[in-house]
Amino acid sequence: METELNVYLSEVTDDGLELSGTLDDSIYGFEDEFLKPFAGLRYELGVLHVGSELLVRGKIEQDFEAACSRCGEDFDFTVKIPDFTASFAVDEKTEFVELTTELRECILLTLPTYPVCREDCPGIEKKEEKAPDSRWDALDDLKKG
Numbered sequence: 805m806e807t808e809l810n811v812y813l814s815e816v817t818d819d820g821l822e823l824s825g826t827l828d829d830s831i832y833g834f835e836d837e838f839l840k841p842f843a844g845l846r847y848e849l850g851v852l853h854v855g856s857e858l859l860v861r862g863k864i865e866q867d868f869e870a871a872c873s874r875c876g877e878d879f880d881f882t883v884k885i886p887d888f889t890a891s892f893a894v895d896e897k898t899e900f901v902e903l904t905t906e907l908r909e910c911i912l913l914t915l916p917t918y919p920v921c922r923e924d925c926p927g928i929e930k931k932e933e934k935a936p937d938s939r940w941d942a943l944d945d946l947k948k949g
């Protein structure tokens with residue numbers, strides 16, 4: 805997998821440039837016990853060079869493995885950004901524009917502060933099942949009899 809994404813202006817034609825691929829998880833520089841990116845940052849981007857600006861637009865996705873902030877169970881979720889946009893000032897001296905940081909920051913900003921495995925996760929306490937009360941067993945036997 806790629807560890808950086810650079811757009812060389814020489815490759816951006818008048819029709820623009822289409823980019824797609826996957827960036828390695830190492831771009832995040834962290835592997836938290838409670839939050840871990842995996843499978844890479846997937847991107848599908850269109851690039852346009854307009855005057856002194858380089859415009860980038862498209863969709864990006866990243867899978868994460870996290871520990872639920874309520875029940876502590878591990879679960880996976882995907883951050884999807886269908887409308888990523890960024891613009892960069894460029895001039896005749898600009899050789900390339902580095903996109904990695906922008907993509908990474910965009911994903912990180914979208915991350916939930918307290919990830920939960922599901923919206924209605926009851927948390928630890930309610931999840932513990934009560935031990936069956938054996939006093940009722942006798943009653944069941946009666947009914948069967």
Ligand SMILES: [Zn+2]
Binds near residue numbers: 873874876921926
């Ligand atoms: Zn949970």
